[in-house]
Amino acid sequence: MSKIVSIHSFRGGTGKSNTTANLATLLAMEGARIGIVDTDIASPGIHVLFNLDQSEMMHSLNDYLWGKCSIQETAHDVTGQVGASIKGQIFLIPSSIKAGEIARILREGYDVGLLNDGFRDVVKQLRLDYLLIDTHPGITEETLLSIAISDTLLVIMRPDQQDYQGTAVTIDVARKLDVPEMFIVVNKTPESFNRDEVRRRVEQIYQCKVAAILPHSDEMMTLASSGIFVARYPDNPLTQELRNVAYLVQQ
Amino acid sequence: MDQSAFEKLLLELDSHHGEIRPSDIGEFSNDLRAWLNFVLRLGSFSLKDLYTHLGLKIEQAQALADRLVLRNFIRLDETSSAENPRYETRFSSHTRPLGKPSTDLWKKIE
Numbered sequence: 001m002s003k004i005v006s007i008h009s010f011r012g013g014t015g016k017s018n019t020t021a022n023l024a025t026l027l028a029m030e031g032a033r034i035g036i037v038d039t040d041i042a043s044p045g046i047h048v049l050f051n052l053d054q055s056e057m058m059h060s061l062n063d064y065l066w067g068k069c070s071i072q073e074t075a076h077d078v079t080g081q082v083g084a085s086i087k088g089q090i091f092l093i094p095s096s097i098k099a100g101e102i103a104r105i106l107r108e109g110y111d112v113g114l115l116n117d118g119f120r121d122v123v124k125q126l127r128l129d130y131l132l133i134d135t136h137p138g139i140t141e142e143t144l145l146s147i148a149i150s151d152t153l154l155v156i157m158r159p160d161q162q163d164y165q166g167t168a169v170t171i172d173v174a175r176k177l178d179v180p181e182m183f184i185v186v187n188k189t190p191e192s193f194n195r196d197e198v199r200r201r202v203e204q205i206y207q208c209k210v211a212a213i214l215p216h217s218d219e220m221m222t223l224a225s226s227g228i229f230v231a232r233y234p235d236n237p238l239t240q241e242l243r244n245v246a247y248l249v250q251q
Numbered sequence: 252m253d254q255s256a257f258e259k260l261l262l263e264l265d266s267h268h269g270e271i272r273p274s275d276i277g278e279f280s281n282d283l284r285a286w287l288n289f290v291l292r293l294g295s296f297s298l299k300d301l302y303t304h305l306g307l308k309i310e311q312a313q314a315l316a317d318r319l320v321l322r323n324f325i326r327l328d329e330t331s332s333a334e335n336p337r338y339e340t341r342f343s344s345h346t347r348p349l350g351k352p353s354t355d356l357w358k359k360i361e
Contacts, residue, residue: 112273113323116342120294144273145342148291176277178288 002123004131005249006150010166012137014156015187017046018220019245020134022230023154026246028079028088032129035075035122037061037093039115039146040136041105044095048225050078052094060096064118065110071118072125084231091126112141116149130249138166139173147174152181152249154211158188159198164205171206183211183248190216211248212241257311260286261318270323273342290319291340295328298336 007020017040024034038046038061047057059074075091082090096102123131133146147153153174157163167184174182184202189195195213202210217238220229230239260283267275276287286305293300302312316338319325328337 113341116340120339139274141273144276148273148276148288148342149340173277176284178285178292180292 002128002131003151003249004119004123004133004149005152005154006133006135006143006146007154007156008135008143008147008170009137009156009163010139010170011163012043014137014158014163015214016040016137016156017049017134018225018229019154019156019185019187019214019242020132021046021049021228022239022242023246023249024090024130024132025082025084025086025228025230026243027130027250028082028086028090029084030246030250031087033088033127034090035093035126035128035131036090036134037119037122037131038095038134039142040134041095041142042102042136044097044102045225046134047092047094047097049228050081050090050092051227052076052078052081052092054097057094057096060094060101061118062096062101062105064093065105065114071122075122075126082228082231084228084234088129091122091128093122112145115142115145119149139169144173144177147179148177150179152183153179154245154249155182155184155208156187157184157202159186159190159193167206171208182208183245184208185211185214185245187214188216189213209248211245214238214241252305252307252311254311256282257307261314264315264318264322267322271319271342286315287324290325291342293340295337295339297338301338 007016009016020036024036028034036046038044059069061074063069064071064074074093077089078092079086079090119131135143135146155167155170157167184206186198186202189198199210199213215238219233219236220238223229223232230242233239263280263283276284289304298312298316301316302309323341325338326341328339331337
């Protein structure tokens, strides 16, 4: 039985794409077949983590939404790009990074129902164990769709007042959409914070389980999206925390 | 399901004009929202699945399915037949296209 997992945050820059890529890698290391869809059409980025160059993108999610190709044709096998021993497989469906194509999809809009069809098709055709949806921040029709069809929702937030408020909105919406399973991941937590206290407060405020309190990491900053953190730093404490997230998603 | 409660939910559904967008779901009553969320997660289902899971009579399930097809929320599956109607969730709606700026900015970007 495949599982659809949406990774969402109300605000940008919380680390959605990094969390998604690392989660995909950890699950694939254990033998799972993973699909990742970059639905952040306005500002795509996860392809960078997998070192997927524009010239290598035969088709993007945009092409599928315009009816130029099937969803399977947009899936790029990026397993070999991870730089670690992977028992499973990782397929990435990137959004276009051509300015004209981003502009066109924003200008013309697109049929959100096609996304729904595409998600279901790609799970079936590629025999995926997990489909991870890297969403656009905030609340839009696309993100609502992704949340509505998810089995699991990971809400990423930073310990920041603006994030606290926005996360409340996201959690409220997710509850209205009856998402069966929801976790919060607190990211970029300063070393000086008491992590147990942060966990306790967040769980109390949102009445939602915290999957991990991820520390701010200089190694992550230095890596600067040039690779997958858990593959480069398998023994780092941040990797261990991300393993906890993967474990919860697998349950 | 009790017919009067069912008709009340159908009335609420009928009062919604056009396709059901993802952003509409949160605006419905708890009962209707629970139905729609459930149907959405079924993905692919038969009429029998619908009346079994939602505790409806077969005529009620058919009336609900017909309305959801009209609003592009579900559609008939390609394997559907008159004897065994099958559906798949659709959730069709268009994102709101941005207007064209007077300076024709889009053209310059493209």
